[in-house]
Amino acid sequence: MMRKGVEAVLLLSLLFFTSHAKATRFSPPGKPALTRCRSPEKETFTCWWEPGSDGGLPTTYALYYRKENSETVYECPDYHTAGENSCFFNKNDTSIWVNYNITVVATNALGSTFSDPVDIDVVYIVKPNPPEKVTVSVMEDKGWPFLRVSWEPPHKADTRSGWITLIYELRVKLEGEDEWEMHLAGQQKMFNIFSLRSGGTYHVQVRCKPDHGFWSEWSSTSYIKVPDYFHREKSVWILITVFSAFIFLILTWLLHMNSHSLKHCILPPVPGPKIKGFDKQLLKDGKSEDVFSALVVSDFPPTTSSNYEDLLVEYLEVYIPEEQELTLEESKDLHDSCLKSEGSTSDNDSGRGSCDSHTLLMDKGEAKEGERQTDQEESQTEAQRQQKDWDEEELTYTHEDMVSPDMSSGRVKTWPSVFSPLPQYTLSPLVQRSSLEMAKQHCLSDSMFPPSSTSSYLIQPGNSTKEALGPSHWEFSLSNKQPQLLHPKTQAHSDINISSIGHKQTPVSLQSPALRRTEYVEVQRVNEEDMVLLQPIVCGEGCPQMRQAEDYSKVRGVDSDNRLLLQREVAKEEVDMCPYEDQEADGATESCYTSSDINTNQKPPACSYTATPVQDNRTLPASGYVDTATMFTLPTY
Amino acid sequence: MEAKWTKRMKKRTRKRSDDQQIRSKRKAMAHRRTSGSKLLMTVLYMVASCSAVPISDLLDRASQGSDKLHSLSTTLTQVLDSHFPPIGRVITPRPSTCHTSSLHTPNDKAQALQVSESDLLSLARSLLAAWVDPLVVLSASVNTLPHPAQSSISNKIQELQQHSKSLGDGLDIISGKMGPAAQAISTLPYRGGNDIGQDKISKLINFHFLMSCFRRDSHKIDSFLKVLRCRAAKMQPEMC
Numbered sequence: 001m002m003r004k005g006v007e008a009v010l011l012l013s014l015l016f017f018t019s020h021a022k023a024t025r026f027s028p029p030g031k032p033a034l035t036r037c038r039s040p041e042k043e044t045f046t047c048w049w050e051p052g053s054d055g056g057l058p059t060t061y062a063l064y065y066r067k068e069n070s071e072t073v074y075e076c077p078d079y080h081t082a083g084e085n086s087c088f089f090n091k092n093d094t095s096i097w098v099n100y101n102i103t104v105v106a107t108n109a110l111g112s113t114f115s116d117p118v119d120i121d122v123v124y125i126v127k128p129n130p131p132e133k134v135t136v137s138v139m140e141d142k143g144w145p146f147l148r149v150s151w152e153p154p155h156k157a158d159t160r161s162g163w164i165t166l167i168y169e170l171r172v173k174l175e176g177e178d179e180w181e182m183h184l185a186g187q188q189k190m191f192n193i194f195s196l197r198s199g200g201t202y203h204v205q206v207r208c209k210p211d212h213g214f215w216s217e218w219s220s221t222s223y224i225k226v227p228d229y230f231h232r233e234k235s236v237w238i239l240i241t242v243f244s245a246f247i248f249l250i251l252t253w254l255l256h257m258n259s260h261s262l263k264h265c266i267l268p269p270v271p272g273p274k275i276k277g278f279d280k281q282l283l284k285d286g287k288s289e290d291v292f293s294a295l296v297v298s299d300f301p302p303t304t305s306s307n308y309e310d311l312l313v314e315y316l317e318v319y320i321p322e323e324q325e326l327t328l329e330e331s332k333d334l335h336d337s338c339l340k341s342e343g344s345t346s347d348n349d350s351g352r353g354s355c356d357s358h359t360l361l362m363d364k365g366e367a368k369e370g371e372r373q374t375d376q377e378e379s380q381t382e383a384q385r386q387q388k389d390w391d392e393e394e395l396t397y398t399h400e401d402m403v404s405p406d407m408s409s410g411r412v413k414t415w416p417s418v419f420s421p422l423p424q425y426t427l428s429p430l431v432q433r434s435s436l437e438m439a440k441q442h443c444l445s446d447s448m449f450p451p452s453s454t455s456s457y458l459i460q461p462g463n464s465t466k467e468a469l470g471p472s473h474w475e476f477s478l479s480n481k482q483p484q485l486l487h488p489k490t491q492a493h494s495d496i497n498i499s500s501i502g503h504k505q506t507p508v509s510l511q512s513p514a515l516r517r518t519e520y521v522e523v524q525r526v527n528e529e530d531m532v533l534l535q536p537i538v539c540g541e542g543c544p545q546m547r548q549a550e551d552y553s554k555v556r557g558v559d560s561d562n563r564l565l566l567q568r569e570v571a572k573e574e575v576d577m578c579p580y581e582d583q584e585a586d587g588a589t590e591s592c593y594t595s596s597d598i599n600t601n602q603k604p605p606a607c608s609y610t611a612t613p614v615q616d617n618r619t620l621p622a623s624g625y626v627d628t629a630t631m632f633t634l635p636t637y
Numbered sequence: 638m639e640a641k642w643t644k645r646m647k648k649r650t651r652k653r654s655d656d657q658q659i660r661s662k663r664k665a666m667a668h669r670r671t672s673g674s675k676l677l678m679t680v681l682y683m684v685a686s687c688s689a690v691p692i693s694d695l696l697d698r699a700s701q702g703s704d705k706l707h708s709l710s711t712t713l714t715q716v717l718d719s720h721f722p723p724i725g726r727v728i729t730p731r732p733s734t735c736h737t738s739s740l741h742t743p744n745d746k747a748q749a750l751q752v753s754e755s756d757l758l759s760l761a762r763s764l765l766a767a768w769v770d771p772l773v774v775l776s777a778s779v780n781t782l783p784h785p786a787q788s789s790i791s792n793k794i795q796e797l798q799q800h801s802k803s804l805g806d807g808l809d810i811i812s813g814k815m816g817p818a819a820q821a822i823s824t825l826p827y828r829g830g831n832d833i834g835q836d837k838i839s840k841l842i843n844f845h846f847l848m849s850c851f852r853r854d855s856h857k858i859d860s861f862l863k864v865l866r867c868r869a870a871k872m873q874p875e876m877c
Contacts, residue, residue, distance in 0.1 A: 043746050069733050095744045097853055099732050123856055162867025162877050163746050163860075188875065211704055211863075212711065212856065 003073055006062075006105075010112055027055040028111030032104045034118045038127045041156040042096060042164055042210070045089050045122050046082040049104040049115065057108035063087040068099035096122045126213035128166060129154035131189075131206045136224040139192075145226055147172070147193040151206045151219070166208040171218070175201040199228045671796070673702045674803035680810055693869040695811050700866045702804040703761075703859040709800065710852040713793045716786050717845045725842045735850035737767050737825045742857055749860070754868060755818035757861040762808045764854045765801060767825035771847055772798050774831055782844060783837040797851075804858075 030052020039045035051061060063076035076087030100122070104115040131151040139148050149170055157164045165187065171180040172193055185191045185206075196202070202225075205218040255262070556567035676698045680690070732738070742760055743749035752760070776794045784790060812819040833843035867877035 068731055091745070091747075096746070097742065097857060098744060121853065123853075123860075158746065159877055160867070160874075161746075161750055162864040163750070165863050165877070211859070212707060 002064075002075060006064075009107070013107065013109060014111065026057045026108075026110050027053075029053065029055045029057075029059040029106035029108045029113050031113045032061060032106045032115045034102060034104055034115055037102070037118070037120050037125050038214070039094070039122050039125050040127065040129050040154070041158060042123060042126050043091050043156075043158075044094050045120075045125060047076075047087045047089075047102055047120075048082070049085050049087075051085055052106055052113065054106075055108050055110055057110060059106050059108040061085060062105045062107065063102060064105065065100050065102040067095065068101070094122055098122070124212070126164070126210045128157050128164070128208050128210060128213070128216045130216045130219040131168060131208050132219070134204065134206050134219050134222050136202070136204045136222045138196075138224060138226055141194075144194070145196050145198070147196060147202060147204070147224060147226075148190065149193065149204050149206065149222075150190040152189065153208065154216070157208075157210075165211045167211070168206060168208045169215075170204060170206040173203050175203060175223075180205075196226045198226060201225045671799055671803075673705050673800040676702060677803040677807035677810075680807050692811065692814050693866065693873065695807070695814070696862060696866040696869050699804065699807050699811060700859065700862040702800060702807060703855065703862050706797065706800045706804060707852070707855040707859045709793060709797050710848065710855045713790060713797070714845075714848050714852050716790060716793075717784070717841070717848055720784050720786070720841075721845060722838055722841060724838070725845065729842055730846050732849065732853065735853070736771070736827050736829065737764055737850065737854050740764065740767075740823055740825055749864065752861075753818070754865055755815055757865050758808065758812055758815060758819045759821050759823070761858045761861045762805070762812060762819075763823040763825060764858050765805050765808065766822055767827065768801060768851055768854065769805075770827045771829065771851070772801060774827070774829065774833065775844065775847060777831070778833045778840065778844070782840055784841065 032049050032051045034047055034049045037045055037047035047063065049061065049063070051059065063079075064073050065076070066073050074093075076089075077093055078088040078090065079086065081088040098121065100120050101117050102120065103117045106113045106115075132154055134149065134151040136147055136149050138145050140146075149172075151168070151170075153159050153166050157166060159166055167187055168185040168189065168191075169182060170185060170191055171182050173180045174197065183191060183193070193202075193204075201223060204222045204224065205220075207216045207218045209215045554567050556565040558564055680695055680698055740760065740763060742764075743752055772794065776791070776798060779787065779791045779794050782790060829843075829847070833847065834840040870877065
């Protein structure tokens, strides 16, 4: 019946319009189109259409639908509930799992136009309403805030019976941001959001969707402000800072209290020199004269120039054991002892500083030697000189406690043992000389003789030769015209060119031990070139005879390292005073010489005990000493 | 019916704890299968070993399976729609001519909520059973389907068959728990023959028509099971 009615209307309208054919601007309406149909709860649905052009005339729209099983055409029951251009199907008119064939007709005076039919099934067009009663609250989880969002399904959707199953989704963003953070909540109606920013304001929205349908619109935004939790964190940090400051103060105080012991641990005090008789308190008081007066030997340094000679006590004792090359070993030992004293680790106290300076002096002496280019590089002269240096040095220090005679080793720890008898003597030149002698002798002989004999030996000649040796020594020293003589040290250096100073009497006394043999050379004169000419002391039968072999008394030159290079000398020297040489058939060897052709810097060449011939030509070792031990063969007497 | 229902459920809840251990063992064996069949196989084993699994869980599993089934069919329909001849709109058979239309199903919510659980389950099982044969026909004829996405369609048809089978098995188990009324299944024979058409157009049209019928029926199954789930989960309102 409805259809007939529609047809009637159409015919009438056509007649009406055709009778008024003058309507040129008017036209039948345009074709409407069904835009969409939606069901919010799977119980009702609404269809909307888009009208076409109206053709200039008032147009009416009608929606007609037909269900799948029947041919009956129905018209939309409700055009108004859903608004303009809509058709609302209520519960009674809605059937599910049934195809609807819907058509919209636009009608105006000139005609009507049908839209394209649309087939829909209500179950496929479900789009629920947004979730309702969205609540957001700030909650706390172990001091950290989080948002709790809860909502309810749209009141129309019947989820209780299971007719509609909804799944939810929510989105969150901070105020001012553009990006939303999406969260799928599934079927639950509550959701927690963590990792919030303190003090921020959040926007929250929720929407839902049926299991097979369309997403709903977003719910209205809910605003929530997260309170500031910064203060709580801050208080924790403040506590931590206070505690750490407190602990730091305690540690500082402890450190301060124990600063001394800590200093001792970390930086142990460097031992300083201790000098017998040196009063620190006097020094602090500022009276330097008193301080030094305690140390200074009254005669040392000698204030009068006439006493220079006193310092130049030099005599060389050559001990030639029967089947050994004593000189070699002496020099060697001296050498070694000199070196040894450098490296000897004394178990005395810090007084060893003098030992170090001792070696320094020795080094100086070596350098100076090299410069001189004397031919006296025989080690014994050097040894003598150095010994003299040592002696001088040691006199400045007067240590008693330096006695650490390491006699057992057989090596010469010269200077401690040298000074062991020192306290017995007063500070007199003679004593010095004797001590020097002793030192020398000790140095020389120590390695060769058992300690016991050595010690005894030491004292003996010293005493006996005290007087006797004196003048000979001093004579020697007098001849030296060097300005350097003023300086005792230098004097010692310069004068040490004298290799050996002999005394007639000394051999006698020195020879008191059966094992010893010494040769003595005395100074004859100093020539114009400041060379000391030595004269061997004529000795009797006791004098050992030297075997002539080769000698290395001639200095070839000085190499770059300030080493004196000796060369084998075959020709007889100018000055040759060694008595035993005369005895030798071979006149090639000299014991002491200073060849005139040897240029020296003013230092009289030292001739030492070269009674033993030189065997091979050797360069000086790096220390500057001539290792005569290897150079000389032992003479046999 | 309601009292019996609740009594049964209370009995099952008591023995729940024992099932937990056995359940975990069984789960390991079902990894090979697809998710839907996996679920239902697990259900099978659980039920076979001990019949104290609460029906709400079973229905929950079943409704998940039916949801998946419907989603697959919807996807397949949309794929077919993308390459549908315009004339098909005109000559496509009416949905009322689906072979399952003879089954009387509720047409609105009021009617649906009045149906009993057993009947709902029976309807679901009947519908599912009615599509076993047509799906076979469809899978056989998809190879000759003149569609650009033919391989994709073929895969989906295979999936549909598997899901349908597993869901059917699960529903059988559930029906066993629900009493004899749930066991009744209406047979809905498919009379479309062994092929879906001779020429391209008819093939496409018939295929599309069958898929649309299946889509609706799968939606019905899904709806019924979800209603059943909500009814069984009285103790767990959050499920609905």
